[in-house]
Amino acid sequence: xxxxxxxxxxxxxxxxxxxxxxxxxxxxxxxxxxxxxxxxxxxxxxxxxxxxxxxxxxxxxxxxxxxxxxxxxxxxxxxxxxxxxxxxxxxxxxxxxxxxxxxxxxxxxxxxxxxxxxxxxxxxxxxxxxxxxxxxxxxxxxxxxxxxxxxxxxxxxxxxxxxxxxxxxxxxxxxxxxxxxxxxxxxxxxxxxxxxxxxxxxxxxxxxxxxxxxxxxxxxxxxxxxxxxxxxxxxxxxxxxxxxxxxxxxxxxxxxxxxxxxxxx
Amino acid sequence: xxxxxxxxxxxxxxxxxxxxxxxxxxxxxxxxxxxxxxxxxxxxxxxxxxxxxxxxxxxxxxxxxxxxxxxxxxxxxxxxxxxxxxxxxxxxxxxxxxxxxxxxxxxxxxxxxxxxxxxxxxxxxxxxxxxxxxxxxxxxxxxxxxxxxxxxxxxxxxxxxxxxxxxxxxxxxxxxxxxxxxxxxxxxxxxxxxxxxxxxxxxxxxxxxxxxxxxxxxxxxxxxxxxxxxxxxxxxxxxxxxxxxxxxxxxxxx
Numbered sequence: 001x002x003x004x005x006x007x008x009x010x011x012x013x014x015x016x017x018x019x020x021x022x023x024x025x026x027x028x029x030x031x032x033x034x035x036x037x038x039x040x041x042x043x044x045x046x047x048x049x050x051x052x053x054x055x056x057x058x059x060x061x062x063x064x065x066x067x068x069x070x071x072x073x074x075x076x077x078x079x080x081x082x083x084x085x086x087x088x089x090x091x092x093x094x095x096x097x098x099x100x101x102x103x104x105x106x107x108x109x110x111x112x113x114x115x116x117x118x119x120x121x122x123x124x125x126x127x128x129x130x131x132x133x134x135x136x137x138x139x140x141x142x143x144x145x146x147x148x149x150x151x152x153x154x155x156x157x158x159x160x161x162x163x164x165x166x167x168x169x170x171x172x173x174x175x176x177x178x179x180x181x182x183x184x185x186x187x188x189x190x191x192x193x194x195x196x197x198x199x200x201x202x203x204x205x206x207x208x209x210x211x212x213x214x215x216x217x218x219x220x221x222x223x224x225x226x227x228x229x230x231x232x233x234x235x236x237x238x239x240x241x242x243x244x245x246x247x248x249x250x251x252x253x254x255x256x257x258x259x260x261x262x263x264x265x
Numbered sequence: 266x267x268x269x270x271x272x273x274x275x276x277x278x279x280x281x282x283x284x285x286x287x288x289x290x291x292x293x294x295x296x297x298x299x300x301x302x303x304x305x306x307x308x309x310x311x312x313x314x315x316x317x318x319x320x321x322x323x324x325x326x327x328x329x330x331x332x333x334x335x336x337x338x339x340x341x342x343x344x345x346x347x348x349x350x351x352x353x354x355x356x357x358x359x360x361x362x363x364x365x366x367x368x369x370x371x372x373x374x375x376x377x378x379x380x381x382x383x384x385x386x387x388x389x390x391x392x393x394x395x396x397x398x399x400x401x402x403x404x405x406x407x408x409x410x411x412x413x414x415x416x417x418x419x420x421x422x423x424x425x426x427x428x429x430x431x432x433x434x435x436x437x438x439x440x441x442x443x444x445x446x447x448x449x450x451x452x453x454x455x456x457x458x459x460x461x462x463x464x465x466x467x468x469x470x471x472x473x474x475x476x477x478x479x480x481x482x483x484x485x486x487x488x489x490x491x492x493x494x495x496x497x498x499x500x501x502x503x504x505x506x507x508x509x510x511x512x513x514x515x516x517x518x519x
Contacts, residue, residue, distance in 0.1 A: 020383050020387075020388045020389050020392075021383040021384065021386075023383075024379050024380045024383040024384075025380070025383070028369055028372060028376075028380055031371075031372065031376070032369065032371055032372070035371075101366055101367050101384065102344075103339075103344065104344070104360070104362045104363045104366050105342075105344070105360060105362070105363075105366045105367070105384055105385065105386075106342050106343040106344050106358075106360065106386070107384060174287055174288040174291075175287060176287040176288050176289050177288060180288065259346050260279075262344060262345060263278055263279075263345065
């Protein structure tokens, strides 16, 4: 019964019947992003890496933060966060921005945030060697828990896609979300353990992380890259639950708002 | 055998007058206990339209600006859903509401063929099968490997038309797209459409041109004031259309 309810919606939501279209749109995005210069990928990754070094300098060198292998810590955190925030910022305008196409061709709306998320995921996967390379250079303990990386990437992908879909549909109704989004992402960045470790937060504020939908993913990834250990079951399951909640919210939104959206833009 | 069945279809667009379109307004109004939804108004686009189109028919749809032709086309192609009534379409539709939908200026013509075909709902196999004919028909030669931003508008139209008509779509919807391109190319397009017609493809053409309907269509549907006022023989349809064009205008409601 549960499965029967999820299955047809899921196929639609993840555009599984439209692989050729998804492939062509993703390859279009990648070509446009990277073909203009040989160093295309380099430029895309330069900003988060530069950011990582700035944080490293401020927190490690100036403030002397007590986190082992802080450069690896910050590098993995920032690259993952860049994927997440960039996907959301682009997802916000993905539906309205493709209005020319949506009004002329029968095409499922969710394909635009979906393709955007996939494009950014490719960039994230291409930046993975940088994190692993840094982990090797700085000799962080590398453990068997690395097998969990795809699992966390998958959760982050679900999270980013679901939320950018919701943002994209909401933007159709509320055009001032553009201004709000920048502030929200800024606050979200600092309330997520990206540049600091979860254990550094005073206990009375831990609930912020607990309620943060992506916080557990970052804590889990940090554990894998810095300690080579296994993330705690509590973190892994909380991360999974949040991803399911976001996915379910997005699917519900699709179910109730979809037909109207086409006529609203 | 009918391939498109439109039964008692009406389409209303709902919109809110004075509806807050920003989150800020909603929040501020809620805090001041002044939140209102505004007034919902209905804009009627089509009223109680019914017809069937058989396989292999070449149907012209005519009507004045604002009569509801394009809404009808979008309903048939599945972009809009009808407010009441039902639309059944048995086969794959290639809607040519805009030639070259989704063309990206920075990609080459060759890359855009795949992109456009995918957007029109075709798969890899169908695209590859049609590729040689598309290249041939578009007459672009080596230009096909240049970014389409360097194309003239005529070249863009040729490529768009070539893609849309050479993919094996059983039903083709054409919305006023033949009005572009030079005379030679227009002739070529009409020839191509005739060829598709002789292959028993179903073609729906939306146009303002009486001559195009008289010369090419088997059947004509005239829409006026959001209702179907005529359905039948092409030359009679054109006469009905011409009579209606000269009087009055469409009202916003049904």
